[in-house]
Amino acid sequence: MNAIEVRHLTRRFGAFTAVNDVTFDVAEGEIFGFLGANGAGKSTTIRMLCGLLRPTSGSAVVGGVDVSRDPEGVKRRIGYMSQRFSLYEKLTVDQNIAFFGGIYGLSGERLADRRAFALDMAGLRGRESTLTRALSAGWRQRLALGCAILHEPPIVFLDEPTGGVDPLSRRRFWRLINELASGGTTVLVTTHYLDEAENCQRIAIINAGRLAAMGTAPELKAQFGGGAPQPTLDDVFLTVVQQGAA
């Protein structure tokens, strides 16, 4: 069974079509990369998949739940983390964990277990009482990921999770994502950094609301490399976007 099944997903805002007839599947345990320029429709798609925004037409089934029928059910099965580190900066590390655990209904022993997991994963042991504001960007990013997966969701959405973070922290973050996926978690990640997309098993490129290309990195390079001897994903991206513009 696929973790995510998207069929002809469309979202309009008035006369503007932000997401236009998008269809794709994400297999369980897969790391699926979602690329696109700013305003291409990445965030709108993710918001629909997370049950935050109703599709105008088409369907999306996430974790076996239809997002239009049961957005609440979807929210229980997913974790979401975005680049705008959505932690409470004036709360401590521990207080953030307690809050996010609380709104996902975690308590008692389970919360204690998951708190320990999140602290270990983010490398924040011994900094439980530090104000989140005082943490470096890399740490905050890992804490945000920890808070997003406290409830052990089978599917995780990462919306440009590595913006504004140094290369070392980025690499460390991708190692965490790989660990998550090897544990069976499905990861859908959007990114601006095309070199990062190499970590994804499959990549979809969205342009002007339409799904313009999809496949593994080597497949995309062969198809859209533009004849370069050793095409990179940058070449692929530019070719796809230019085709869309033409």
Next chain:
Amino acid sequence: MVSTALAVGVKEFRQLGRDRRTLLTLLFVPSFLLLLYGYALNFDIRNIPLAVQDNDRSTASREVISAFVNSGYFDFVAGVVATEEIEAVLDRGDARAVLVIPPRFGEQVATGTSATVQMIINGDNANTATTVMGYGVNLLGAMSVRYELQARAGSPSGPILTVEPRIWYNPELRSALFLVPGLIAYIAMLTAVVSTALSIVREKEVGTMEQVRMSPIGPLSYVIGKTIPHFVVSLASAMAIVALAMLLFGLPMRGSWLLLLTTVSLFLIGALALGLLVSTIAETQQVAFQVALLIAYLPTLMLSGFIFPISSMPVPLQTITTVVPAKYFLTALRGIVLKGVGAAVLWPELVALAVFATVIVGLASLRLKRQWA
């Protein structure tokens, strides 16, 4: 649902606790405002400097002057001889009013002929001038009645009919007693609306709201968790103003504390819901602050009967005041603390407050639900 609301509530308390500046602002600025307004907003006018041009210098004229001075409203500051001096005295601000007694005043009065006393009042402040004129007209009116009777009966036995006014609930007519309930309404409204609106819109701005919406928590749990801490803080702050008003301005407490607490709570729930409604409309803290000020501050100040009596407003404005919750709150508050009346008398006000709270809570949750999913 209870546990998720609790998680939000605990978080909100912790944030409030961390944000000392906001917390102190919420708790102490209201009391500070009370001090400021309580002492500054004083409609009582006493010790008006009075100059007198006595052109008669008779027993009767001196009687008139002492009636003015003994009333307690006027202080004799200067005797004026020349008419040109009157303007100078008023210009320099030595006197706010000048009493001019004509020659042969005593004679006229004794024979029962009509006599005219002139009172010149500095009109640069219309309110003060009106009050001063009122005092003067009253004093002279009383004197006039006495002289008329004396002249007619030929004996100085005093008036036949006298009015002895007894003013209940606020016998000294201290405007502080009248204004403090209004101040409490105004301050409580302002802090409750602004603090709720800002705290929710801040989460929108920072992006934490989006993160919370991604979780299965419903809008209801979120809002309950979010408003309870603000309810506790604004209730504490409102009761602090009441206590302070009792200490400093001699505000009495003649009614039931329980009823007071109920009334304040009802009013605050409406105010918090109004803040919530503002937060569903505004996207930035700046807009939220302005909208909150507009809908909380102006009506409470202008249309509640706090400063301007509702009965003297034009009819369209009077109609508008029926949806201003502070109007009912004020009536109830004055009733409880000044008159000591109970729910048997104040139930219409309590019902009105409850209706307001229910309608606004309903509207706010409707808008929020639509925005949430």
